[in-house]
Amino acid sequence: PIPTKSAEIWTNAQKDLDTHLQTEREQFLQPEKDRVKAFRMLSASYIKYLQIFHHLEEAHSHLIHQQKRAAIRQVLDGAIGRILELKKEMVELENTEFHYIDNIIEDLKLLPQLLIPEDTEIPIPKYFIKENLEGLQQREKTLDEILASLQLPRSDMLFSLKAIKMIQVAERARQGRRRALFMKQIYLEEKRKRHTKLREQTGPNPDDAATCIQKVWRGYIQRKKTEKMREEEMIFLGMVRLFLYIQEDALQGEAQGRQEEEFIKDQLRETEGLDIRETLQDQIGQCFIECRHIIGRFPDYPAKEAGGSMAIFSQKTPEQVLDEGRDFLQDHDSELIKDSNNVHLMPLAHRTIDSLYRELAEEGVLIKAKPVNLSDYVGEYSYLGTTLHQVDVEPTPSLASIRQLIALYGILPLGSQTVHEKAPLVKALLLAGPIGVGKKMLVHAICTETGANLFNLSPSNIARKYPGKNGLQMMLHMVLKVAKQLQPSVVWIGDAEKTFYKAVPKAEEQMNPKRLEKILPKFLKALKAEDRVLLVGTTSRPFDAKIKPFCKVYQKIILIPRPDYASRFVLWKHAITQHGGEITKLLSISCLAKLSDGFTQGCIVRAVKAVLSELRLLQMARKPLCTAEFLTPLASQDPVYIEEEETLKVMLGAVLTGCLFSSPVAWAYLTWGSAHSAGALAWVDK
Numbered sequence: 001p002i003p004t005k006s007a008e009i010w011t012n013a014q015k016d017l018d019t020h021l022q023t024e025r026e027q028f029l030q031p032e033k034d035r036v037k038a039f040r041m042l043s044a045s046y047i048k049y050l051q052i053f054h055h056l057e058e059a060h061s062h063l064i065h066q067q068k069r070a071a072i073r074q075v076l077d078g079a080i081g082r083i084l085e086l087k088k089e090m091v092e093l094e095n096t097e098f099h100y101i102d103n104i105i106e107d108l109k110l111l112p113q114l115l116i117p118e119d120t121e122i123p124i125p126k127y128f129i130k131e132n133l134e135g136l137q138q139r140e141k142t143l144d145e146i147l148a149s150l151q152l153p154r155s156d157m158l159f160s161l162k163a164i165k166m167i168q169v170a171e172r173a174r175q176g177r178r179r180a181l182f183m184k185q186i187y188l189e190e191k192r193k194r195h196t197k198l199r200e201q202t203g204p205n206p207d208d209a210a211t212c213i214q215k216v217w218r219g220y221i222q223r224k225k226t227e228k229m230r231e232e233e234m235i236f237l238g239m240v241r242l243f244l245y246i247q248e249d250a251l252q253g254e255a256q257g258r259q260e261e262e263f264i265k266d267q268l269r270e271t272e273g274l275d276i277r278e279t280l281q282d283q284i285g286q287c288f289i290e291c292r293h294i295i296g297r298f299p300d301y302p303a304k305e306a307g308g309s310m311a312i313f314s315q316k317t318p319e320q321v322l323d324e325g326r327d328f329l330q331d332h333d334s335e336l337i338k339d340s341n342n343v344h345l346m347p348l349a350h351r352t353i354d355s356l357y358r359e360l361a362e363e364g365v366l367i368k369a370k371p372v373n374l375s376d377y378v379g380e381y382s383y384l385g386t387t388l389h390q391v392d393v394e395p396t397p398s399l400a401s402i403r404q405l406i407a408l409y410g411i412l413p414l415g416s417q418t419v420h421e422k423a424p425l426v427k428a429l430l431l432a433g434p435i436g437v438g439k440k441m442l443v444h445a446i447c448t449e450t451g452a453n454l455f456n457l458s459p460s461n462i463a464r465k466y467p468g469k470n471g472l473q474m475m476l477h478m479v480l481k482v483a484k485q486l487q488p489s490v491v492w493i494g495d496a497e498k499t500f501y502k503a504v505p506k507a508e509e510q511m512n513p514k515r516l517e518k519i520l521p522k523f524l525k526a527l528k529a530e531d532r533v534l535l536v537g538t539t540s541r542p543f544d545a546k547i548k549p550f551c552k553v554y555q556k557i558i559l560i561p562r563p564d565y566a567s568r569f570v571l572w573k574h575a576i577t578q579h580g581g582e583i584t585k586l587l588s589i590s591c592l593a594k595l596s597d598g599f600t601q602g603c604i605v606r607a608v609k610a611v612l613s614e615l616r617l618l619q620m621a622r623k624p625l626c627t628a629e630f631l632t633p634l635a636s637q638d639p640v641y642i643e644e645e646e647t648l649k650v651m652l653g654a655v656l657t658g659c660l661f662s663s664p665v666a667w668a669y670l671t672w673g674s675a676h677s678a679g680a681l682a683w684v685d686k
Contacts, residue, residue: 006062010072013055017075020048039093043101046086047120053079054123061126076125077418084423087408097405097558098397100385120381121400122407124374124449128415136451139486143368146361353485356478360455363465365479369447369454369490374411377403377438377445378574378601380566397559399567402442405558410446414488414532421529426555428524428535430496432542432648433560434640436602439538442560443492446536450488455479458494459513472515476523480533488532496537496554497545520553543647559648562600562640569593571601575608576625580617586626595631598639607634 024045032038056079060072090099101120129136199205288298302308360366379399388395409429413420431439447454457479466475483489493499498513499520516523520535527533537554539545551557563571572592576583583589596604610633611625 006059009055010059010063010068013052013059014075016048016055017052017079020045020052035093039090042086042090042093043099046083046090047101049079049083049086050120050122053083057123057125073127077416080125080412080416080419081423084408084412084419088424097556098385098395098401100382100389100395120404122404122412124407124411125415128411128450132451139453140368142357143361143366146358147368150362353482356482357486360478360482364461365455365457365465365475366482367454367456369452370441370444371448372441372444374403374407374442374445374449377406377441378567378571379403379563380570382564382566396561396564399563402558402560406442406446409556409558410442410490410534410536411449414446414450414452414490414534417530417532420532425529426534427527428537428554428556430537430539430542430554430557431560432539432557434562434600434644434648435540436600436640437560437562438601439540439560440494443490443536443538446534447490452488452490452532452534453483453486455483455489455491456494457491457516459498459508459511459515460495462515463511463513472519476519480523480526483533484531489534491533491535493535493537495541496539497541497543497550500545500550500553502544502546517549521549524553561645562598565593565597568596568599568604571604572596572608575605576612579608579612581608581612581625582620584624586624588627591627592630596634598641599634599637600640603634603637603639606637 027041027045032041053076056072056076060069060076063069063072091097199208357366377399379402381400382395382398385395385398409426413423413426431442433439444454446452462475466472479491483491493516495513498508499516501514504513524535535553542550542557569589572589573583576587576589607630611629
């Protein structure tokens, strides 16, 4: 039975944990000065905790008893936190995010023959989604309703098509009438010219001149008669005096309205003046107290020339707000709007989270994440990593390593509040790599695995939205408020290099891609350890950005390479079967993997989709797939050239060396003091 099996797994995992804790206490009490030995110790401990993590997660997902699940959950969060701590130490020791530890796995006898070492894969705990499933489903339903309300239903679409057809018919008829009128005007103009030319030849005609004079005179006489008759009729009916009366009544009504307004104001002053004054004083005092609680000081009181206390409650136009903005007394993120004109944030003080959520969704800032899992990012483990590393050749990171980093820095901290508060804090993550390597897919995978909201702050998406400096601050304030309240949340910036352009191209000047450059650091500073909000940037051209501010924002930078042979082999097989294809002897996956060297995952998937159309799938029973069918759609796409990838490597190498590891870290020595060991082992303290 599952409960018995789960209990057995739990028992074995607890024994392994106790044994390993004792081993860690013995090994890490004394500083290890040998860098190789120190890394080996860390790697072995990292792998062991991954094994324990696998077993605990399996036991937790199968158990039904709530108290036992809660007990395992505490140990599970501790194991995750310890893994993240060890990863941080390994990165600081080797100055790289990618580690090649297959030789250590072999020593621990964990490596199956010719298979991915499953113990190095990061499992995604199922409780990330299950424990908040009802709330996530309700939020998804709400978002679907909002997005559906922005689109026309199918019946309305059909009606719109009919309306468009009717409009087209009417427009063609109108154009036909206009053409006929235009041709008539041309005909009359030509006729007039002929008559004019004829008169010039024969001389002026007295009869025509007399007729023209008669027309003008008769028209003038008739207009005068008509005006006189109208005046006589108005006088006979008495309408002239009535019109004067109407004007007099209108003026009298305006005077009465003004008198009534003055009377009401006098009555309010006499009866409720004192109460109104006390109410306003209380509101101003409470506002000042709340502001002091938030920003640590009382705000400046508006001067008499600026209107005094009336300026706090006055209604201003957007233009006045832009010119006369001052500190607004409200509950806000002080880091985000410090030293700025924030009177424009006044409307947000009394708005609900639901209304802000709806507005961001309607504006396209809050978007729906695509349902993709991290396991859908197909890629193979690198078996030659350690061998190349030993001969001083830096191996190309494998796609399996990319999956691990996304799980470690993106999914695990966002999925657990305990892990996020206690583990090394990562606020921002940058995914860099050529177009088509799956950067955007990984962003959606983070949201899918953790149930996170997805905010799109890409320069192209926020262009012409919330214009001006105050509008930008309002948008970020709304995003931050909703992201914190409905955490976990992911804030995604596509084409992240554009925010930090060295020089903005003329074609993109109207888009203003650098809007977020100065405010992003304040946005990150407003995020605390308890806020499960992650900023994720994606870029294919990081060398277009100014390196210093770029690195200051993005704490972790991960280079995603094009797939190697092993990953391409697995990807071709996966893509073909996923889209309904069948692999036969006529279809050589090995040949496709070899010929697609230099192409990204996106190129391979597009080639598969181009071949496996609905018609081709119907023909597959009598005409099996062959290798040559995939070559033409693949060759029609641009590969990633070695020069482009080398440029990315060199640039990111300079970034990592100059920015991420600029702090004084003892790279060659691993020192574990007593306090450090106590803090590290506190994660899994029983």
